[in-house]
Amino acid sequence: MIRAYEAEAVRAAEAPLLASTATDELMKQAAFAVATEVLRELRRLGARRSGSTVLLLVGGGNNGGDALYAGGYLARRGLQVVAALCTDRPHERALAAARSAGVHVREVLDDAGRPRREELAVLADRAGVWVDGLTGIGARGGLREPLAGVVAALEDRRAAMPDEPTVVAVDVPSGLGTDDGTVPGPVLRADVTVTMGAAKPGLLVRPAEALAGRVVVVDIGLGPHLGEPALSRLTAADVADLLPAPVATDHKYTRGVLGLVAGSTTYPGAAVLAAAGALRTGLGMVRYLGPDAVTRLVHERFPEVVVGSGRVQAWALGSGIDPADDARAEEVRDTLQRALDDGVPAVLDAGALSLAPDRLAPTTVLAPHAGELARLLSARGEDTDRADVEAAPLAFARRAAARTGAVVLLKGPTTVVAAPGGTVLSQADGTPWLATAGTGDVLAGILGALLAVRGEDLAAGRDPDGALTAELAAAAALVHGRAGARAAGGGPVTALQVADAVPGVVAALLADR
Numbered sequence: 001m002i003r004a005y006e007a008e009a010v011r012a013a014e015a016p017l018l019a020s021t022a023t024d025e026l027m028k029q030a031a032f033a034v035a036t037e038v039l040r041e042l043r044r045l046g047a048r049r050s051g052s053t054v055l056l057l058v059g060g061g062n063n064g065g066d067a068l069y070a071g072g073y074l075a076r077r078g079l080q081v082v083a084a085l086c087t088d089r090p091h092e093r094a095l096a097a098a099r100s101a102g103v104h105v106r107e108v109l110d111d112a113g114r115p116r117r118e119e120l121a122v123l124a125d126r127a128g129v130w131v132d133g134l135t136g137i138g139a140r141g142g143l144r145e146p147l148a149g150v151v152a153a154l155e156d157r158r159a160a161m162p163d164e165p166t167v168v169a170v171d172v173p174s175g176l177g178t179d180d181g182t183v184p185g186p187v188l189r190a191d192v193t194v195t196m197g198a199a200k201p202g203l204l205v206r207p208a209e210a211l212a213g214r215v216v217v218v219d220i221g222l223g224p225h226l227g228e229p230a231l232s233r234l235t236a237a238d239v240a241d242l243l244p245a246p247v248a249t250d251h252k253y254t255r256g257v258l259g260l261v262a263g264s265t266t267y268p269g270a271a272v273l274a275a276a277g278a279l280r281t282g283l284g285m286v287r288y289l290g291p292d293a294v295t296r297l298v299h300e301r302f303p304e305v306v307v308g309s310g311r312v313q314a315w316a317l318g319s320g321i322d323p324a325d326d327a328r329a330e331e332v333r334d335t336l337q338r339a340l341d342d343g344v345p346a347v348l349d350a351g352a353l354s355l356a357p358d359r360l361a362p363t364t365v366l367a368p369h370a371g372e373l374a375r376l377l378s379a380r381g382e383d384t385d386r387a388d389v390e391a392a393p394l395a396f397a398r399r400a401a402a403r404t405g406a407v408v409l410l411k412g413p414t415t416v417v418a419a420p421g422g423t424v425l426s427q428a429d430g431t432p433w434l435a436t437a438g439t440g441d442v443l444a445g446i447l448g449a450l451l452a453v454r455g456e457d458l459a460a461g462r463d464p465d466g467a468l469t470a471e472l473a474a475a476a477a478l479v480h481g482r483a484g485a486r487a488a489g490g491g492p493v494t495a496l497q498v499a500d501a502v503p504g505v506v507a508a509l510l511a512d513r
């Protein structure tokens with residue numbers, strides 16, 4: 001599990017260590033890790049960069065201090081290091097250490113405190129690696145001047161350079177929304193982010209995540225002082241522990257039955273895709289409820305699907321259902337109401353999202369994409385649209401979970417899962433090739449199967465804050481993403497191929513357990 005902590009939690013965890021260690025000891029550890037990554041990047045880039053300069057971009061806080069100490073280590077290793085001071089109050093001890101190690105120091109603000117763009121451009125052009133120590137977790141809101149101007153100038157320069165420099169961010173790319181994952185203004189995009197003590201939420205959710213590059217977490221001993229994470233990301237090992245592996249004494253009813261209300265004469269394929277997702281994930285049985293024509297189509301592909309109602313451990317509702325189709329809408333509403341009354345978990349996709357009552361259960365999963373989430377909240381009196389949700393998916397997933405009392409799985413290039421009890425997870429296991437019609441239906445099936453298989457642990461009030469439900473939703477996103485990547489193999493993929501790749505993904509996850 002990768003755990004991410006907000007700035008305040010990291011600060012609180014640092015406090016006892018700062019009190020008990022020598023002056024700047026933690027900062028030097030952080031700086032050493034930054035220097036190590038710079039050297040690794042230079043090695044990776046090879047001879048082309050070996051003679052090149054390292055440029056330190058130094059702001060006025062401890063983040064700049066990290067960069068200066070790192071520059072000192074690099075200068076002692078024989079590298080050409082230049083520090084561009086973008087502040088009139090650099091960290092004094094770190095600056096002295098950098099100078100005595102041979103770092104060349106340049107002030108790049110004029111007397112009025114504005115960036116000297118030309119001087120900055122010359123320094124930027126000469127350097128193969130930029131170390132971003134402008135701001136870290138101490139920054140509040142979007143970057144102010146002069147740092148906003150410094151970043152804008154550097155981004156302009158980078159765009160004009162034939163050979164882009166490698167940017168190594170200290171702790172977080174400067175300007176990024178560390179806690180909320182937003183991009184509130186100019187941000188210096190990084191290739192590598194060396195982050196101290198623990199990951200930060202903004203490094204694991206979009207749109208900020210996309211500007212952080214490869215994230216390296218440096219252990220500076222905060223572990224025992226950190227509490228509950230603000231956000232987590234499941235790894236393959238975590239998902240393997242959540243997955244349904246049958247045992248010798250199992251039979252189809254002990255493994256879990258999923259009830260599927262999906263597909264319509266307008267969108268018949270959605271039923272096939274959701275059934276495929278569920279069956280390929282592995283469960284006891286799928287019971288399908290839908291129009292005859294759709295049932296025939298499902299049976300052509302999957303004769304093992306059982307038709308008609310009966311006892312189930314979970315429901316998957318809504319894929320390919322038009323809420324304007326009154327008869328089907330009523331069927332979804334009735335089924336959902338019974339599930340809520342009986343404490344049976346359910347995943348609501350597509351058409352079911354707009355049919356959900358105001359309050360749901362923590363074992364109900366809403367699975368919208370950004371546009372659907374905006375509609376869901378708008379129907380509950382909020383004035384939002386898709387662009388708002390895409391700019392702050394973490395905040396919107398949390399808000400929707402709090403508003404509905406359900407777990408919310410917000411789909412996108414990174415999938416954010418928020419539970420009403422506060423658990424938040426984010427998964428980025430897929431490929432952009434998944435952006436094709438029908439893959440969401442497959443995901444609903446995969447998640448439905450996981451809810452059915454773990455139905456006993458979720459039944460009637462057993463997951464009151466939605467924490468397990470949220471983990472299963474995140475696990476479904478990981479399995480779906482990996483299946484997409486595996487099936488695509490670097491090229492196009494269809495939704496049914498994604499489902500067909502799921503057994504291989506499940507087998508690989510279980511084999512590594």
Ligand SMILES: NC(=O)C1=CN([C@@H]2O[C@H](COP(=O)(O)OP(=O)(O)OC[C@H]3O[C@@H](n4cnc5c(N)ncnc54)[C@H](OP(=O)(O)O)[C@@H]3O)[C@@H](O)[C@H]2O)[C@@H](O)CC1
Nearest residue numbers: 026030060061062063135136137138139140142143144171
């Ligand atoms: N403590 C330690 O020993 C350890 C600390 N560590 C490191 O310290 C970092 C935290 O350091 P920090 O608390 O000094 O804050 P930091 O991120 O440098 O920002 C403050 C500077 O930014 C400025 N600024 C603020 N907001 C701004 C804005 N919107 N736009 C523009 N400027 C803005 C602010 O200016 P001011 O508001 O004072 O005018 C001030 O100059 C952390 O990320 C990690 O790298 C680790 O090495 C572990 C050991």
Ligand SMILES: Nc1ncnc2c1ncn2[C@@H]1O[C@H](COP(=O)(O)OP(=O)(O)O)[C@@H](O)[C@H]1O
Nearest residue numbers: 411412413430431432434435437438439440441
């Ligand atoms: N750019 C992307 N990168 C990775 N995964 C994506 C991307 N775009 C969409 N996906 C994934 O593909 C699926 C699309 O689901 P959805 O929007 O419901 O499509 P549909 O309704 O056509 O089935 C989701 O699981 C989503 O996370």
Ligand SMILES: [K+]
Nearest residue numbers: 132135172174
């Ligand atoms: K930084």
